[in-house]
Amino acid sequence: MRVLHIHWAARPVTGGVEAHLDAVVRQLGTLPCDVETVSGTRESLGAAYDAALDLEVPAAASDITALVGRCARADIVHWHNPQWHKPSVTSAVVDALQGRGWRGRFVFDLHNIDEQPDQWELLARLPGRMVAHSPFVAEETRRRLGGREVTVLPLTLAEAEGEYSLPCRDRTVVLQPTRMTRWKGSHLSLEAALVLLEEGADLHFVHAGTRHLVWPPGISEELLERARGWQEKGRIHFVHYTPEQSWAAISQSDIVVHPTIDRGTHGEPYSLSVAQAVICGRHVIASDSGHLPRMLSRYSAGRLVRAGQLEDLTDALREAVRKPLVGQGPHDLSLSRELREGFATAGAAHLRFYRSSSAA
Structure with a gap:
């Protein structure tokens, strides 16, 4: 199984999505699947740079075509927060893959949700399974999208614990x-x-x-x-x-x-x-x-x-x-x-979900 994770940013960008993405891909890398990550962060060591996802520049048609090519080689395209930042890129990639008869499956991962109507309109049109990481987000998404199925998957963080000392301990x-x-x-x-x-x-x-x-x-x-x-x-x-x-x-x-x-x-x-x-x-x-x-x-x-x-x-x-x-x-x-335990087994939970998506 070939899994492609997509997010607009990756480590060293500071944020929970970026930390989780790096850690869950590392866990998946120890399991029986091929996994790759792409993002719009040029200096990332954990994700390949993709110009279509870069938040600092508009996406050219050639950039979108290149991202479509990456996605076409995957069995699962797991897109984190597809509704944020460059929704036109999300729509263009999804439409292009459907147009060429791609036989893989989309997973749309909602880490953060918002009140903006255009975001919910985009999510309602997206063809694929939706996941969230808390009952709060899952329930709000179901309410907004007329009862659409949303699966709750665990988040994770780096299992290796690095040394660090706070600059103060006397108070x-x-x-x-x-x-x-x-x-x-x-x-x-x-x-x-x-x-x-x-x-x-x-x-x-x-x-x-x-x-x-x-x-x-x-x-x-x-x-x-x-x-x-x-x-x-x-x-x-x-x-x-x-x-x-x-x-x-x-x-x-x-x-x-x-x-x-x-x-x-x-x-x-x-x-x-x-x-x-x-x-x-x-x-x-x-x-x-x-x-x-x-x-x-x-x-x-x-x-x-x-x-x-x-x-x-x-x-x-x-x-x-x-x-x-x-x-x-x-x-x-x-x-x-x-x-x-949820942190430690998040990768395995994701792989079970991917397999169930492929069988659907």
Whole structure:
């Protein structure tokens, strides 16, 4: 079986889709199938560059023809977020393959969903099986697409754990382990940390994911200027590490924050970093966004706050800094094992799904 994974970006671009894509393809590479990845990221070592997918340049007709040729050689074309960025490329490739009578199967993978009507119109036209990675996204997609079948497949991360040391360990460490961007609530966590530092709280605030961003973070210069004094004092840190190093970074933190600002179809679709924090037994403060309430409903050290509400986040963080985390209970350990097992077997779950798609 020949499987082609397509996404607009690949590592070293910072993001959950890119981290999952790299890891699941590595797992599939150890199984009985031929797997290849293409993306629009020129400097990627894990994916072949395809000009039609490049977000910085328009796709020429020759670029689309080349991508169609790549797809035609595959039995399964697994397209991640086909509705985002260059939907005209998605439509052109799908139409061309159908026009030439391609006998393979499409898998359309919805990592992130949005309110834009044109995205849902495109998804409704796409011929193939749809997958998501959380019940939240799957249910919203079924609702939007008139009950269309959507299969939930597990996400994964790099199994190898790289060495990494946070630049601070002498005080309570508050870590936001997401890419630095407004929709992940980076401005909220930074401002909440500043409020507590100005109150005299004994903490370090660390924000990861500060490099290899597709778009600028969107954090106001005023807020960054307010943070610079605390950076000079060694209490605020902007860092970057690889997915392999993320396990070490999260394990060295005391409190993990994930204050995604959006709700509804803009909500956090899963959150690999929160799942890691649960596996590592960290105190977690997250917004009541998307899949996060479901994941944390079974976790005793999880606290939900209203999405986009700075005051709620600040209050929860203040309380968490003052109240050290106690050990994990049986339900926490059970959830941790379940999440880790899902990560470890994601490749096998994908291969079973591909085989069922080919047999259909």
